[in-house]
Amino acid sequence: MPNRAALLQQAACCLGGAAVVLVGPYACVASASGHHGGDVRVTCSTAALISAIQTANTRNDSRLSLASRCTYHLTTAYVGQDGLPAVTSRISILGNDAIIQRDPSASGPFRILDVAAGGDLKVQNLTVKGGKITGQPELGAGIRVQSGGRLTLEHSRVSENSSDRNGGGVGVLGTATISDSELVANTATFGAGLVQFGSTAKTTISKSVIRFNVASFDGGGLEFGQGKAVVRDSQVDDNVATSGDGGGGIYNDADLQILGSTVDRNTAGLIRTGAEASTTTVRCSRRTRRSATTRSPGARPRPGVSTTWEVRSPRRTCGSPETPPPSLRAVCGPTPSGQPGVC
Template sequence: MNPRRKFQLIGLASAGMVASALMTATPAAAQPVLVPCSATALQAAITAANTAGSGELLLTPGCTYSITTPVTGEDGLPQITGDIRVVGSGDTITRAPSATATFRLLDVASGGKLTLGGLTVSGGNPTGDGGGISNAGILTLNAVQVTKNSTGGNGGGVANTGTLNTFATRITDNTATTGGGGIFNGSSATAALRASSLDDNTTTGANSQGGGILNHGGSVTGDLSSLGSNSATGAGSSGGGIATVGGTVRLTLDAVTDNHATTAPGGILNNGGTVSLVLTGVFDNTPTNCAGSPSPVPGCFH
């Protein structure tokens, strides 16, 4: 088995059960709301939950909520200002192929809280940060796939300036122009990735950084997670797997492998930050794993 895939699979066997427990262990609150299979119904349900201050929305199993027109600016759905849980069962929230406007799918305001479970977020394409999701509040992703989103700014999959927690989540095939093909983690932001993977994400702009993750002064922790086959493809671009500009990165029992950058390093770029590797493999990245990084990456070779 490919070592990177082996790392990805660690701990995922029980992920569904744990994610289910996380989604159902809620305090006493208003009755969950079943959301019919339409984008209009989902927009209305989020608006009502915001107004109430909180709510649990149960998506119609297997539904594709296809959004054609943004509700405002570049937000496909109403901005999350309350404490909202969206529980899916193989659902997809996506930008409709026929849509002409550019927009992301979800936007969490400062002070807002959003928990997603059992669904896919795809197709967002705003010009601003956060191709799929922009978060300034608290965002929790349990068994979620964030895929095939793009942005002209930072964070092709997720742009985080608040608190981001993932569990058994895959962030894949997203693209950013400025940096952070998979995730952009801003100054003072916190991202904690558990049993999750970031694969095949790309940052394309000249001198862009972080094909998988760009940590710009915040804190990133990874546990039993992987970054594989991500790329920084623009002229002078580096840190195909992860790049940190200031801030801290701590990876425990993770794998950073098969990532690529135009300019070394291809695996981990540390520019004035602190990177800690605990039982973490960094290998098969090109043109180097960590060599060429402006600041050292202890425990990483070549």
């Protein structure tokens, strides 16, 4: 018969679980309850965050719960131009209103988050701030999604990130799904809020705000260079492209759908786009389709690019498949062929 000390030791092991099930006279099985089995509580320490991501990469379906309202300061690159280890497995980051930012005193350029091929990152309730990258072909100073990687961003904010080339806020070569989030006050040469490249790349943005982003060439808010994209029930407002081909709000060379959204008060160079359409909401029960150029006036047409517009104008007209609604032209400006271009 086991002695009292052995029984106490066995009981202590069993009580490490959230619940205890008695199987035999002296045996027990601990069954988990409450938190997700892969949850890792990350203390308010950059070193702890790095360690947690490193460990999560060796597993699958880990959830990292950050310290509530903590600011994780990144002061140096982890490797190359990555401030943290690249995500290579399925990881969820529960931000709990925390901030991960490149410290203003940091030396050298680096982004905040990177999703590598095969990585699947889900981010909730987090602010990604202050990333800075330089050089070509770098993109995505806040978050980069590499080809074969996947990002889900929910109830989060990507702000004040800067790329001297592509994608100040988010750079997408893989797949990104962004909902109930904000891409705000990011800067780049191309695609300040978000840029997408790659024929298999896909971005879906819903119920989100893209605002106050500035591109020095084109794509102040969003730039879709290739692939497919959907902007649904979102606001693309008050963005700027200071020169180049324009597209203060959206510059598109992909198969793009803009549904139930507003594109307003965006500025491209000396041309203000969207200023005349403050009451226009991209929402209509009738859908119009047109395969046409999606560049600004004077740019070389790129046939075969499909853009779907759903529009409700102040007069509740939707236009026809051959001609975009007049209110949409006020938002985007006509191309040489009279079709919608950059917004």
